[in-house]
Amino acid sequence: MSSLIMAASEALKMSDASLTETETQASRTAASQSTSTPSSLAPESLPDRIRRIRVDLEELAVFYSVSVSPGRHERLRRYFSDELKALFSLDFEAMSQSDKVDFLLLRNFLRRKSHWLYAQKESNKEIQRLIPFAQLITALCEARRDVDPINNERVAQQLDDIAKLVSQVKEGIENDRIKISKTAAYKASKTVTELRGHLHEFFSFYASYDPMFDWWAAAPWKAADLALSQFIPLIQSKLAGMHEGETGDIIGEPIGREALINELEAEMIVYSPEELINLAKEQFQFCEAQMKTASVELGYGDDWKKALDSVKKHFVPPGEQAGFVKQLVREGSSFVKEHDLVTVPPLAEEVSRMTMMSPEMQKVAPFFLGGPLIMVSYPTADMSHELKKMVMRGNNRHFARATAFHEMIPGHRLQLFMSERHNSHRQLFTTPFSIEGWAMYWEYVFWDRGDFFETPEDRIGTLFWRMHRCARIIFSIKFHLGQMTPQECIDMLVDWVGHERSTAEGEVRRSFNGDYGPLYQAGYMVGAVQLFELRREILKNGHLTEKEFNDAFLRANFMPIELFRALVLDLELHPDYTPNWKFYE
Structure with missing residues (x-):
């Protein structure tokens, strides 16, 4: 790529x-807008x-x-x-x-x-050699879209040609004549699935409405649809390493250094990929030192991984996780209100919801997810005994305490609530440096205060997540630089951070097999560091109070943090503005 x-x-x-x-x-x-222009004719x-x-x-x-x-x-x-x-x-x-x-x-x-x-x-x-029939399907579907007159006999021939072309490619794959990367095969499988859906819509539009269409096209359409339905799993299993009922290989698409730099510039980040990796390593060293301090308090010396293992055993019994998470959600909201840190509209709390995460989703999202509602991760009855224990350990009390407010209030829930109500046009510019950065920023704020994570167990819980975000920067950027494989990324989360292997695999699978951009995983910590540094700058200069700063960010809506800095500090801007803020030394 x-x-x-x-x-x-x-x-x-x-x-x-x-x-x-x-x-x-x-x-x-260009002339500036005339104040005498009627509002109905205003630009x-x-x-x-x-x-x-x-x-x-x-x-x-x-x-x-x-x-x-x-x-x-x-x-x-x-x-x-x-x-x-x-x-x-x-x-x-x-x-x-x-x-x-x-x-x-x-x-x-x-x-x-x-x-x-x-x-x-x-x-x-x-992927053209895997989809030689795409042009035929596209032509049929675009003619249907434009409601162009069709020749039923010609349509039948085109549908028959589609089935034959699929069969030819299918034979080439089965006989190992067609070789293609797993990444390209994965993309091809999604494209063929899409094309099959379009062809189904095309057929449904004319079927039974035009009796001569049915006479000519019904049988060849069924043959084409059957061929496509059998073709998709063949690509997935034979070429992409995916297997029904299993997770299969983790597939990703490294984009390379130049593309990463282009993405960083679009996100208004002045640092290079290598500089962000160094940032993550320095943050990790800080976390490790703090982990050792907490480990000593728990009687494990500086063996922080042993202390982490003991914290993982503090999980909630079956049937009690939802109630526990509800308590944590209320705690986070009460804390920011009590200390006057950010405005929390009553309705944002009143209509907050909760649901349990399905076993299938837990394969790619092993921890809580939040936003309009919080999705709680916990083992289900049909999971294997070993997997149940890993999921329980990975969602223990102290990990959860550092996650609930991240997902709800003052994190994602509050931000998404406000984004619908203030400068909502900027929702088009959604960026992980704003969304994930905001939620993780509160982990920094709560840590810095010293009155939220008071016990060594709770400090280990939040430090685990901060180390996790350090690793996310490193493994995601190195993957896109072509320096790490997905398996090496999993091993890093297990060996460096102390993940359960099942949760580490889920994290990496979500990072590379989903719809996340190449900088999404870096957005958590980098965005948080940006916001925390800007907070320090604002409070030091007395420009705003802490609550005013946090409210201003929410009301500004989504944007790169450097542009929010320019907005709140009224810095000079010009049409060819490029990022220049050195927020981390």
């Missing part, structure tokens, strides 16, 4: 260069522009729904280019600080989308 992102970057540099010249000239010559505001673009993209995604369609890629490319040109026609200097931040957020969003669109188009070339 690295070469694809690099190719995308190079291909777009030339268009960006010519665009920048046009953008700059347009920005200089589009930046928040409204962002809301429109969000809805535009949703509409385009529904209409141009076939991901491998050349027409889809061309239409989106044109849209991003047109919106960038229109954005740079605005008078930046006449904008308020909030609008300038919105300008830069939208600029980064559109450029990033353009780069990834090109990269996606290039990556589709890798």
Whole structure:
């Protein structure tokens, strides 16, 4: 993937260069909005522009729904280019600080989308030999989308051709004539699943409505659908190492150093991948020293892993986890209200919900998940005895105490509640450095206060999570640099942090097999460090109180932390602004 992102970057540099010249000239010559302009004819505001673009993209995604369609890629490319040109026609200097931040957020969003669109188009070339029938399916589905007249006999022939092409590729795989990487095979399996769904929708549109369509197309469609349904598990098992009812191989797609740098720039992070790895190592050393201190208090000397093992035995008996988590959720909310650290709207507490996590989800999310509600992880009756014990140990009382407020209040629950109600147009710019950074930031704040994690067991519980976030930075970045395999990532979580092997595998599987971006795992600690350093800067200068700072962040909504710093400190911005904040020494 690295070469694809690099190719995308190079291909777009030339268009960006010519665009920048046009953008700059347009920005200089654009007239500021006249105060006498009737409100009904007033130019589009930046928040409204962002809301429109969000809805535009949703509409385009529904209409141009076939991901491998050349027409889809061309239409989106044109849209991003047109919106960038229109954005740079605005008078930046006449904008308020909030609008300038919105300008830069939208600029980064559109450029990033353009780069990834090109990269996606290039990556589709890798799987073409597995999906030679994609063009036929795309043509049928786009004709149905446009409600073009169809020739039923020709449709029947196309469906028959699809079945034959699938069979030919299937035979090539079974006879080992087709070799492809696991990553490409995994992508191909998802693409074929998507194409099968589109073909089903195509058939359903005409079936029974047009009797001659049924006469010609019913049988060849069934054959094509059956061929596709048998083709998907073959790709998954034979080429991607996936097996029904099992977890299979962990599959990921390293993007390379240049692509990581592009992503860091889009996230307004001034540091290199290697510098972030060093940050994580230094943070880990601090955690290890604190672990040893707590270990001594518990009578284990400096053998902190033995102390950690003893803490893991403090788990809740079966049937009591939900009640325990409810108590922890209330504790976190009460603590921030009692100490006047952040505003907690009563409704955010009143309508908070809880559910239990399914065994299937626990394979990729072995701990709590939160947001609108909290999902509680705990063994189920049908798990093996060994797995039950590992899951119970991995969700013990002291690990849970450092997790519940992260997931709910003042963490994810409070932030998502506020994001729906304040500057909601910025939800388009969701970033892990803001979302995960905010939740982990409270772990730093509570630790720094010294009156929340008071017992050595609780300190070990929260230090475990901080070490876990250090390891996440290291293993995720090294994986994308091509320096670590998924198995080495699992071993690191077990050996460095003290994970149960089942929970370590779930964490790595979620990191690389899911829909997380390459910097998502780094976002936890890096975002938290950014926010904690900005908090120190704000409080030292007396710019805001602690509660005012935390409320301001929530009301600003999602954005890179450097842009929030510029917003809250009213720093100078310009259309070509690039990250420059050195938040960690």
